[in-house]
Amino acid sequence: MIKAYILVQTEVGSSAQVTHAMSEIPGVVSADTVAGPYDVVAVVQAPTVSELGKEVISRVQAIPRITRTTTCTVVDL
Incomplete structure (x- = not known):
């Protein structure tokens, strides 16, 4: 299983709405x-x-209302 962290910037005042929308996507383990x-x-x-x-x-x-994402894939060293 591949795991990653997605760091998200949103339009002002929309972070709660984006968090909720993200949590509905299959494969999203958690969104905060x-x-x-x-x-x-x-x-x-x-x-x-x-x-x-x-x-x-x-x-x-x-x-909608996401302005930028950065994805950090977890690696085993």
């Missing part, structure tokens, strides 16, 4: 509104890197 340079941090999982990109990340990026 946070304070700091990002507005939402989500943990996502998928069986493969390809599915992570196609099925999870692309759906997250399509949510």
